[in-house]
Amino acid sequence: MPHPLAASSSEEAASELTPSPDLLLPRSFADKDLSLPNGTPVDTSSPASSSSLLNRLQLDDDLDGETRDLFVTVDDPKKHICTMETYITYRVTTKTTRAEFDLPEYSVRRRYQDFDWLRNKLEESQPTHLIPPLPEKFVMKGVVDRFSEEFVETRRKALDKFLKRIADHPVLSFNEHFNVFLTAKDLNVYKKQGMALLSKMGESVKYVTGAYKLRSRPLEFAAIGDYLDTFVLKLGTIDRIAQRIIKEELEYLLELREYGPVYSTWGGLEMELAEPLEGVSACIGNCCTALEELSDDMTEDFLPVLREYILYSESMKNVLKKRDQVQAEYEAKLEAVALKKEDRPKVPADVEKCQDRVECFNADLKADMERWQNNKRQDFRQLLMGMADKNIQYYEKEKNYKYLPSTLLIM
Amino acid sequence: MERPEAEPLGASHSCQTGEAEPGTGPAEEEPGGAAAGTMMEDCLSKKIEITVSEAEKRTGRNAMNMQETYTAYLIETRAVESQTEGQCSPPDSLWRRYSEFELLRNYLLVNYPHIVVPPLPEKRAEFVWHKLSADNMDPDFVERRRIGLENFLIRVASHPIICQDKIFYSFLTQADSRLKALNATFRVKNPDKRFTELKHYSDELQSVISHLLRVRARVADRLYGVYKVHGNYGRVFSEWSAIEKEMGDGLQSAGHHMDVYAGSIDDILEEEEHYADQLKEYLFYAEALRAVCRKHELMQYDLEIAAQDLASKKQQCEELATGTLRTFSLKGMTSKLFGQETPEQREGKIKVLEEQIHEGEEQLKSKNVESREFVKSAWTDIERFKEQKNHDLKEALISYAVMQISMCKKGIQVWTNAKECFSKM
Numbered sequence: 001m002p003h004p005l006a007a008s009s010s011e012e013a014a015s016e017l018t019p020s021p022d023l024l025l026p027r028s029f030a031d032k033d034l035s036l037p038n039g040t041p042v043d044t045s046s047p048a049s050s051s052s053l054l055n056r057l058q059l060d061d062d063l064d065g066e067t068r069d070l071f072v073t074v075d076d077p078k079k080h081i082c083t084m085e086t087y088i089t090y091r092v093t094t095k096t097t098r099a100e101f102d103l104p105e106y107s108v109r110r111r112y113q114d115f116d117w118l119r120n121k122l123e124e125s126q127p128t129h130l131i132p133p134l135p136e137k138f139v140m141k142g143v144v145d146r147f148s149e150e151f152v153e154t155r156r157k158a159l160d161k162f163l164k165r166i167a168d169h170p171v172l173s174f175n176e177h178f179n180v181f182l183t184a185k186d187l188n189v190y191k192k193q194g195m196a197l198l199s200k201m202g203e204s205v206k207y208v209t210g211a212y213k214l215r216s217r218p219l220e221f222a223a224i225g226d227y228l229d230t231f232v233l234k235l236g237t238i239d240r241i242a243q244r245i246i247k248e249e250l251e252y253l254l255e256l257r258e259y260g261p262v263y264s265t266w267g268g269l270e271m272e273l274a275e276p277l278e279g280v281s282a283c284i285g286n287c288c289t290a291l292e293e294l295s296d297d298m299t300e301d302f303l304p305v306l307r308e309y310i311l312y313s314e315s316m317k318n319v320l321k322k323r324d325q326v327q328a329e330y331e332a333k334l335e336a337v338a339l340k341k342e343d344r345p346k347v348p349a350d351v352e353k354c355q356d357r358v359e360c361f362n363a364d365l366k367a368d369m370e371r372w373q374n375n376k377r378q379d380f381r382q383l384l385m386g387m388a389d390k391n392i393q394y395y396e397k398e399k400n401y402k403y404l405p406s407t408l409l410i411m
Numbered sequence: 412m413e414r415p416e417a418e419p420l421g422a423s424h425s426c427q428t429g430e431a432e433p434g435t436g437p438a439e440e441e442p443g444g445a446a447a448g449t450m451m452e453d454c455l456s457k458k459i460e461i462t463v464s465e466a467e468k469r470t471g472r473n474a475m476n477m478q479e480t481y482t483a484y485l486i487e488t489r490a491v492e493s494q495t496e497g498q499c500s501p502p503d504s505l506w507r508r509y510s511e512f513e514l515l516r517n518y519l520l521v522n523y524p525h526i527v528v529p530p531l532p533e534k535r536a537e538f539v540w541h542k543l544s545a546d547n548m549d550p551d552f553v554e555r556r557r558i559g560l561e562n563f564l565i566r567v568a569s570h571p572i573i574c575q576d577k578i579f580y581s582f583l584t585q586a587d588s589r590l591k592a593l594n595a596t597f598r599v600k601n602p603d604k605r606f607t608e609l610k611h612y613s614d615e616l617q618s619v620i621s622h623l624l625r626v627r628a629r630v631a632d633r634l635y636g637v638y639k640v641h642g643n644y645g646r647v648f649s650e651w652s653a654i655e656k657e658m659g660d661g662l663q664s665a666g667h668h669m670d671v672y673a674g675s676i677d678d679i680l681e682e683e684e685h686y687a688d689q690l691k692e693y694l695f696y697a698e699a700l701r702a703v704c705r706k707h708e709l710m711q712y713d714l715e716i717a718a719q720d721l722a723s724k725k726q727q728c729e730e731l732a733t734g735t736l737r738t739f740s741l742k743g744m745t746s747k748l749f750g751q752e753t754p755e756q757r758e759g760k761i762k763v764l765e766e767q768i769h770e771g772e773e774q775l776k777s778k779n780v781e782s783r784e785f786v787k788s789a790w791t792d793i794e795r796f797k798e799q800k801n802h803d804l805k806e807a808l809i810s811y812a813v814m815q816i817s818m819c820k821k822g823i824q825v826w827t828n829a830k831e832c833f834s835k836m
Contacts, residue, residue, distance in 0.1 A: 234651040252633035266619045381836045388830035399819035
């Protein structure tokens with residue numbers, strides 16, 4: 001079985017993206033074949049799917065008795081090399097019992113661009129809701145290897161989380177664009193058609209360049225705003241601390257790598273002491289391995305989640321701003337009406353519409369904020385416990401290695 | 412740049428004042444200080460300025476035709492007078508490596524056994540054991556060694572007796588100082604193999620332990636950094652908990668554990684210092700071992716010289732007695748050229764020689780006995796030392812491992828506590 005990151009031939013890539021009539025069915029057949037009996041992961045041989053199964057189970061716990069009827073997973077990254085560019089696609093698998101979907105199962109391939117498109121569409125069409133963040137779009141080519149296993153895996157996890165958060169959202173999960181994203185064979189065709197399925201709300205909420213000034217922000221939104229400001233700062237600090245720890249650990253590792261062999265050298269000079277000295281040397285070598293694993297884990301699992309929450313908070317702040325704008329517009333219009341004494345008995349339709357908008361927005365946002373707070377709590381509990389776990393594992397490994405010289409020396 | 416007159420590190424040498432008048436040396440000095448004062452005026456250090464000004468990395472092939480890297484040091488000498496006259500004549504200079512300084516010092520030790528010969532800076536193994544352990548190339552070490560070597564030369568040059576040695580002077584001024592050849596002549600021909608091996612071992616032991624101690628110190632420094640940075644989590648968790656409702660308590664108490672973690676490194680490292688001290692002791696013990704080997708070498712050298720001396724006297728005697736010239740000697744030639752001696756003169760000479768030979772044989776006998784006894788008792792003590800060393804170092808290594816295990820346990824404890832706090836978030 002080819003390595004997930006092995007380049008597939010360009011023909012295969014081409015067929016995946018723009019299925020021509022001739023090349024059709026092998027692809028869709030394969031997709032249908034992947035629809036395994038309900039409940040089992042799509043590809044049991046891939047380790048990614050078992051972890052996504054675990055992810056699913058964890059989110060299950062969170063849902064307080066809600067029955068879940070939509071499951072989404074991102075896995076199986078593959079590299080595509082074409083004449084113009086090289087990029088990665090991910091397999092997006094959906095299982096659902098919802099009527100909005102024609103089939104109970106889908107499997108499609110998507111690249112980062114597609115996720116970005118989805119997010120933009122969601123923001124446009126559901127402006128009163130908080131859209132989960134995507135992992136960072138731009139990566140400096142010289143600095144990070146976009147095709148390294150670690151980078152791709154980190155990104156995959158973030159994309160998986162992105163889709164899961166949408167799937168769990170009572171409103172966003174029913175969005176048309178989301179549906180198409182999960183089901184369409186060829187997303188590009190759909191994109192070109194430019195289906196404008198904007199909800200009424202979406203259409204009317206196009207605008208917002210601070211045209212209106214807000215009089216007073218309701219207390220709860222002001223509180224959230226303040227909270228987010230501080231929260232983002234603290235996360236930034238934690239990010240810096242974590243990075244610093246990783247740096248110090250790597251420098252420690254560097255010295256350890258010189259330290260171990262000196263014991264070996266000494267052992268070479270000795271007779272009776274040779275074995276224990278060699279034992280110490282080997283033990284230090286093992287500790288180096290354990291330490292490297294710890295720093296890698298922190299880099300790959302801890303830092304990206306932190307950063308994602310910073311992005312999430314930023315996008316939350318943007319939504320709050322939008323809400324402020326909608327309220328400001330309403331207030332301004334109301335004021336304008338109040339001045340015209342003739343229309344006073346009847347509130348004009350458009351002012352009413354504004355009022356509706358404000359109330360909808362407030363309700364949607366409030367619900368989303370609560371959901372966000374809960375998820376945040378779960379996520380950080382998991383994240384920090386994970387960090388503690390990794391450190392515990394590191395010390396366990398170190399402790400076990402250290403027994404070696406001890407037993408030798410006691411002879 | 413005007414350099415102050417050559418002065419040994421940290422010395423307040425009466426030699427340096429330059430104003431001491433003959434006979435008015437400091438009262439505290441031992442008798443003969445006055446005379447010494449006069450002699451000091453004539454020290455080499457007064458006449459020439461000696462510096463070891465540069466160090467350079469070199470590669471070459473050693474005695475076993477293996478590629479090696481070493482450092483060469485530039486010795487510069489400049490006549491003092493030329494400086495005070497306002498002229499700045501270029502210095503004479505030549506390059507020497509550490510092992511050549513060692514040859515010089517060995518030469519001085521052997522030829523001036525009653526003199527306290529100045530020491531050389533730290534010895535480090537010339538050949539590289541392991542790619543990562545090229546300490547003798549570390550720039551700080553090279554710089555310190557350069558200063559130490561300069562100091563050594565100035566000390567020798569300031570010593571009233573050995574500063575006059577011709578070999579020393581040629582070491583400073585002639586590229587080929589015949590030291591290597593001399594080394595062959597004053598090298599011990601038949602040392603006890605065990606002592607040679609022991610000397611080699613103690614050199615290497617010193618080298619490896621000092622390397623170990625240095626790296627361990629760096630490791631400790633880095634580990635300190637890792638632990639201490641975690642303390643920052645304590646503060647930020649505390650600040651964060653202030654804006655949270657349900658998460659607050661968990662965060663706050665976890666932060667406390669991070670502080671505990673950060674603080675725990677101080678005790679850990681202090682305990683490790685004891686381990687380092689145990690290693691240091693054996694570092695210094697290696698020096699003591701070397702001293703014993705040196706003593707054997709000197710005794711053996713003494714013995715060999717005495718035997719050689721005796722043998723040549725016996726030969727001379729024989730030649731005189733038989734009237735044949737077996738080996739070329741200047742004396743023989745001159746007597747051939749300028750006439751033979753009278754039989755009476757010859758008889759006289761033979762008698763003197765016979766007395767000397769008799770004396771020499773007695774001396775050689777007692778020297779042999781002395782040497783054998785030395786070897787026997789030295790070796791007994793060395794065996795005892797080896798046992799002690801193995802026992803002590805084994806224990807040190809065990810206690811080091813135990814320390815490390817306890818450090819791991821502490822780590823597990825703290826993080827488990829923190830994890831529990833996080834779980835309550």
